[in-house]
Amino acid sequence: MADERGREMAADISGTELVPTATSHGDGAPVGTAVVSRDIIENPGLPSHRQRVTDVDPKSERRASRIVTALFYLSVVGSIGAIVSYFAVPIVPDDPASVRLNTLFLGSFIALSLLTIGIGAVHWGKALMMDHEGVDVRHPIRGTAATRARAIEIFDQANKESGFGRRSLIRGSLIGALAIFPLPAIFFFRDLAPIGNNPAELLSHTMWKEGTRLTRDPTGIPIKASDVTIGSVFHVIPEGLEDAEDLLEQKAKAAVLLMRLKPEDLNPSPEKVGWAYDGIVAYSKICTHVGCPVALYEQQTHHLLCPCHQSQFDITQEAKVIFGPANRPLPQLPIAVDSEGYLVAQSDFHEPVGPSFWERRSDYDNA
Amino acid sequence: MTTTTPETPTSTVQPGQVQPGTQGGAVGAISNYLDERTSISAVVKEFGRKIFPDHWSFMLGEVALYSFVVILISGSFLTFFFQASMAEVVYNGSYVPLKGLEMSAAMNSSLDISFDVRGGLLMRQVHHWAALLFIASIVLHMLRIYFTGAFRKPRELNWVIGFLLFVLAMGEGFTGYSLPDDLLSGNGLRIIDGLLKGIPVIGTWISYLLFGGEFPGTQIIGRLYTLHILLLPAIVVALIALHLVFVVVHKHTQYPGPGKTNNNVVGYPILPVYAAKAGGFFFIVFGVIMLMAAFFTINPIWNYGPYDPSPVSAGTQPDWYIGFADGALRLIPPGWEWTLGNYTFSLNVFLPVVVLGLFIVAVLLYPFFEGWVTGDKREHHLLDRPRNAPTRTAIGAAGITFYCGLFFAASSDLIATHFKMAMEHVIHILQFTTVIGPFIAFFIAKRICLALQKKDREIALHGFESGRIVRLPGGEYIEVHHQLDAYERWKLVSFNDYQPLMLRPNDRGEIKTSQRLRAAVSRWFFEDRIAPVTRTELEAAHSHGDHGDHGVVEAKDEAMGGAPHIRS
Numbered sequence: 001m002a003d004e005r006g007r008e009m010a011a012d013i014s015g016t017e018l019v020p021t022a023t024s025h026g027d028g029a030p031v032g033t034a035v036v037s038r039d040i041i042e043n044p045g046l047p048s049h050r051q052r053v054t055d056v057d058p059k060s061e062r063r064a065s066r067i068v069t070a071l072f073y074l075s076v077v078g079s080i081g082a083i084v085s086y087f088a089v090p091i092v093p094d095d096p097a098s099v100r101l102n103t104l105f106l107g108s109f110i111a112l113s114l115l116t117i118g119i120g121a122v123h124w125g126k127a128l129m130m131d132h133e134g135v136d137v138r139h140p141i142r143g144t145a146a147t148r149a150r151a152i153e154i155f156d157q158a159n160k161e162s163g164f165g166r167r168s169l170i171r172g173s174l175i176g177a178l179a180i181f182p183l184p185a186i187f188f189f190r191d192l193a194p195i196g197n198n199p200a201e202l203l204s205h206t207m208w209k210e211g212t213r214l215t216r217d218p219t220g221i222p223i224k225a226s227d228v229t230i231g232s233v234f235h236v237i238p239e240g241l242e243d244a245e246d247l248l249e250q251k252a253k254a255a256v257l258l259m260r261l262k263p264e265d266l267n268p269s270p271e272k273v274g275w276a277y278d279g280i281v282a283y284s285k286i287c288t289h290v291g292c293p294v295a296l297y298e299q300q301t302h303h304l305l306c307p308c309h310q311s312q313f314d315i316t317q318e319a320k321v322i323f324g325p326a327n328r329p330l331p332q333l334p335i336a337v338d339s340e341g342y343l344v345a346q347s348d349f350h351e352p353v354g355p356s357f358w359e360r361r362s363d364y365d366n367a
Numbered sequence: 368m369t370t371t372t373p374e375t376p377t378s379t380v381q382p383g384q385v386q387p388g389t390q391g392g393a394v395g396a397i398s399n400y401l402d403e404r405t406s407i408s409a410v411v412k413e414f415g416r417k418i419f420p421d422h423w424s425f426m427l428g429e430v431a432l433y434s435f436v437v438i439l440i441s442g443s444f445l446t447f448f449f450q451a452s453m454a455e456v457v458y459n460g461s462y463v464p465l466k467g468l469e470m471s472a473a474m475n476s477s478l479d480i481s482f483d484v485r486g487g488l489l490m491r492q493v494h495h496w497a498a499l500l501f502i503a504s505i506v507l508h509m510l511r512i513y514f515t516g517a518f519r520k521p522r523e524l525n526w527v528i529g530f531l532l533f534v535l536a537m538g539e540g541f542t543g544y545s546l547p548d549d550l551l552s553g554n555g556l557r558i559i560d561g562l563l564k565g566i567p568v569i570g571t572w573i574s575y576l577l578f579g580g581e582f583p584g585t586q587i588i589g590r591l592y593t594l595h596i597l598l599l600p601a602i603v604v605a606l607i608a609l610h611l612v613f614v615v616v617h618k619h620t621q622y623p624g625p626g627k628t629n630n631n632v633v634g635y636p637i638l639p640v641y642a643a644k645a646g647g648f649f650f651i652v653f654g655v656i657m658l659m660a661a662f663f664t665i666n667p668i669w670n671y672g673p674y675d676p677s678p679v680s681a682g683t684q685p686d687w688y689i690g691f692a693d694g695a696l697r698l699i700p701p702g703w704e705w706t707l708g709n710y711t712f713s714l715n716v717f718l719p720v721v722v723l724g725l726f727i728v729a730v731l732l733y734p735f736f737e738g739w740v741t742g743d744k745r746e747h748h749l750l751d752r753p754r755n756a757p758t759r760t761a762i763g764a765a766g767i768t769f770y771c772g773l774f775f776a777a778s779s780d781l782i783a784t785h786f787k788m789a790m791e792h793v794i795h796i797l798q799f800t801t802v803i804g805p806f807i808a809f810f811i812a813k814r815i816c817l818a819l820q821k822k823d824r825e826i827a828l829h830g831f832e833s834g835r836i837v838r839l840p841g842g843e844y845i846e847v848h849h850q851l852d853a854y855e856r857w858k859l860v861s862f863n864d865y866q867p868l869m870l871r872p873n874d875r876g877e878i879k880t881s882q883r884l885r886a887a888v889s890r891w892f893f894e895d896r897i898a899p900v901t902r903t904e905l906e907a908a909h910s911h912g913d914h915g916d917h918g919v920v921e922a923k924d925e926a927m928g929g930a931p932h933i934r935s
Contacts (some may be wrong), residue, residue, distance in 0.1 A: 029744040029745045029746070030742060030743070030744040030745075031742075031743055031744075031745060032741045032742025032743035032744065032865070033740075033741055033742055033743070033865045033866055033867065033868050033889060033893065034741065034743050034745075034863060034864065034865050035864040035865065035866050035898070037864075037901060039901040039902050039903050040860075040861075040899070040901065040902060041856070041857070041860050041861075041900065041901070041902050041905055042902075043625065043626065043627075043628060043857060043861070044625045044626075044853035044854055044857050045625060045626045046625060046626030046633065047625055047626070047854050086485055086486065090485060091461070091482065091483065091484075091485055093461045093483075094461055094463055095461075096461075096462065096463075096482070099461075099481070099482055099488055102485055102486070102488075102489075103486075103488045103489045103492070103660075103661060104661050104662070106485070106486045106489050106661070107489050107493075107657050107658065107660050107661020107662070108658070108661050110489075110657050110661075111654045111655075111657035111658040111661060112654075114650045114651075114653045114654035114657055115650065115651060115654030115655070115658075117647065117650040118647045118648060118649070118650030118651035118652075118653075118654055119647070119651065120647070121643045121644070121646055121647025121650065122643065122644050122647035122648060122651065123647075124643050124647075125639070125640050125641075125643030125644040125647065126644070129639050129640050129643060130639075130640070131635070131640070133633050133634060133635065134416070134418045134633075134634065134635065134636055135418065135626075135631050135632065135633050136417065136418040136618065136631065136632040137630060137631055138618055138629070138630050138631060138632060138748060140746065141521040141616065141617060141746060189576060190576075192576040192577070192579055192586075193575045193576045193578070193579050193580050194579075194580055197580075199571045199572060199574070199575035199581070200571055202581050203571070203581075217677050217678075218675070218677075235677060235678070237677070246581070248583050248674070248675070248676060249580070249581040249582065249583065249584065251675070251676045251677060252557075252581070252582055252583060252676035253581075255676060255677040285677065286676075287561075289561065289696075289715065289716070290557070290558045290560075290561025290562060290565070290696065290716060291557045291558065291560060291561040291582075292554055292557060292558065292561075292679055293554075293676065293677055293678060293679045295677075295678060295679050295681075296681060305790075307679050307680070307681040307682070307683060307780065308554065308558060308679065308683070309693075309696050309697045310697060310779060310780055310790055310794070311701075312790075321701050321702075322701075323701060323790070323791055323794075324697070324701060324794075325696060325697060325698075325699040325700075325701065325703075325715045325716075326701065326715070327701065327702055327703065327704035327713070327715055328704070354561075355560070355561035355564050355565065355713075355716070356564065356565065356704060356711045356713040356716070357564040357565075357570060357571040357574075357711065357713075358564075358566070358567055358568055358569075358570050358571055358710055358711060358712075359571055359709075359710065359711075360710075360711040361706075361709045361710075361711075
């Protein structure tokens with residue numbers, strides 16, 4: 001079979017005389033498009049052995065042997081040094097410098113003990129051990145004809161004795177059973193996450209609701225509109241986040257950036273007029289690309305930069321993406337001021353925050 | 368076992384005869400004990416004097432193996448202290464700036480390992496540095512295999528195993544990176560969450576199930592920990608064992624050279640030389656990792672603090688091996704996201720996943736692709752010098768360029784700040800490098816290979832210029848050329864040569880589309896080729912040189928004009 005294909009492939013080529021490789025393995029394995037020429041230069045064979053300086057000079061041999069011994073002794077010194085420093089250079093509570101010293105001493109002594117063993121052994125091997133090159137003969141990877149014939153015979157016999165090929169009903173039902181039996185395992189993965197929730201639904205809501213005060217991250221102190229000067233930026237969390245049971249999950253959706261621009265710099269679209277208060281705007285801090293916190297605010301240009309993948313959002317254009325891989329603007333949180341002068345949310349975000357997901361509808365803005 | 372042969376009692380000792388292996392005191396006694404129970408003498412007989420060829424580049428795989436051993440040792444130590452739990456605790460350890468802060472038990476125990484366990488920080492850093500070295504040496508090892516053609520028959524399957532190890536190593540790296548639950552690793556998980564959500568149809572649910580609810584949830588660290596210390600290492604160990612079994616079965620490849628053929632292995636025996644050198648090398652690798660861990664901080668989680676979805680620091684970098692994936696996310700142009708009815712299709716997130724997947728699969732399948740193109744079914748135990756496989760080398764250069772474009776994109780912000788460039792320019796340059804760069808690299812690498820082959824050819828035929836100018840009796844000046852000796856020349860003339868596939872109709876007189884495709888690819892591969900020097904050519908060149916003293920000069924001209932640079 002293999003030989004036939006070989007001839008077919010050899011026939012594909014024209015122009016060059018092709019001969020089966022006599023020297024190569026697989027005896028007549030197809031050479032494909034390889035050019036096998038008879039007119040090759042001969043392999044000159046192994047060059048004569050060159051002696052090392054340690055082979056000819058007894059003095060340098062003795063020296064090499066002394067070096068190897070010394071290195072191994074030095075390794076013992078390193079190991080003992082490491083044990084000694086474990087006690088002599090302890091970690092002192094509340095003193096970070098002691099941690100550094102402890103690491104440094106332990107590491108250096110252990111490294112000494114390891115490296116000296118390694119260098120000593122390699123030096124021994126290279127300088128002192130017999131260095132005459134040996135030659136092993138390779139045998140073809142494929143089994144001999146006899147072995148392969150025997151293997152086939154065994155399978156044939158097993159087939160006859162079991163009736164695997166003959167009893168198609170048994171065979172078919174076994175294959176079916178084997179294909180079906182892992183299926184329960186797939187269902188077992190369902191309870192990796194709690195049932196009764198639709199993830200798309202969870203992603204569409206945050207803690208913000210009408211009247212929730214905007215508070216500082218992480219202290220939770222409410223923010224007065226009068227505290228927010230032009231050009232300043234506040235990292236904001238909803239009031240009551242600290243008491244939430246699922247604090248991190250809520251924070252991962254509800255984190256907000258608060259900025260104050262000159263009111264004339266904001267260009268709100270008609271449906272978002274009234275979402276800002278006197279130039280103060282609040283946008284979701286969670287990047288619409290893959291969800292990093294968009295934490296960098298350029299005061300002069302009013303751009304927000306995501307430090308993870310460098311998406312840039314322009315606050316003067318309702319956080320529109322002006323560069324980078326993100327596609328959607330950061331969702332805006334409509335805000336107002338309550339009777340005490342504190343900033344509060346008018347409602348939740350009008351669309352899901354954070355990265356896109358398959359079930360995310362496109363018509364949230366109108367909802 | 369239906370037939371039983373009467374057992375020859377092996378322990379029978381003729382009177383007055385000493386049983387072999389019982390001499391030699393304690394060592395002999397132990398050896399005898401073992402052999403009588405394990406038959407280990409057969410193993411020593413079989414493998415003890417097995418020959419291994421010698422070359423520095425064969426160490427790269429060894430580095431990978433040894434750093435994995437270091438990872439196992441240091442990792443086991445860490446598991447004794449680490450708590451893979453996201454339960455909220457208040458930090459009360461030695462590191463003052465974080466005292467009183469709420470954090471997960473995972474972060475808390477990571478800090479305790481760093482600040483309250485002697486040698487704990489050292490082991491954490493050994494583990495992390497060894498992991499970085501592990502993947503780096505795997506990549507270099509793979510590049511060595513690729514550029515020398517060591518993946519050819521019979522080693523294609525071992526390439527696949529090695530490739531799986533590479534992927535698993537990255538998986539191990541990522542799961543381990545996430546465990547301390549610090550700010551940086553939490554943001555890494557956040558990005559994974561975003562990536563998963565970008566997968567069409569099933570993404571939202573995959574993320575929901577993986578995190579056990581909404582991100583970040585309270586499950587993920589424990590789940591990653593199981594993967595990191597149980598499932599993935601078990602597979603890695605099994606595959607490494609299989610990888611090494613194949614190395615033994617195939618015997619190691621060797622570089623072409625005098626005396627080396629496809630049918631032999633030239634080198635040194637395992638006992639004693641390789642035992643000393645490879646065994647010693649393990650200690651050197653371990654020692655170097657230990658030095659790095661002692662002197663260079665890696666992943667200072669105490670600076671980042673516990674995970675919190677709100678803050679992030681600028682200039683954050685993933686571990687280097689994740690760089691290409693992070694870079695791919697950054698290079699996507701804005702606006703690659705569409706809504707399809709009520710659904711959102713985030714190509715800006717999904718495309719990098721797909722492209723990287725295809726890139727990785729291309730790496731996996733390359734040996735089979737090249738085998739299909741050449742149709743060569745012989746075993747290949749002699750390595751190629753990269754120049755002697757110009758198209759393969761050029762494809763490799765293109766792949767490296769693509770990878771590096773993505774890799775450097777992961778540092779686009781740092782490149783911008785360090786070189787005082789605009790972020791936008793950096794991204795655009797890297798987009799160009801990643802998309803167009805591979806084509807340029809392919810062209811340049813291929814030309815360099817062909818030029819080097821031409822140079823080899825010329826030197827093999829005519830020797831090299833000695834720089835010695837001689838004036839002939841007739842007043843003519845020539846430069847003396849040194850001829851190579853047979854050993855040096857052999858290195859330059861012994862390589863595999865392929866020519867493009869010629870389309871021929873089969874027996875039924877038809878040309879199949881698959882054959883047309885193969886012929887086209889084969890032409891692309893081999894139409895520019897430099898044939899190895901033949902005996903006839905060499906003899907001609909030499910007899911030519913013997914005729915007159917000025918032959919050496921002429922020979923040079925001939926080489927310039929007449930090098931058989933075959934184009935078909």
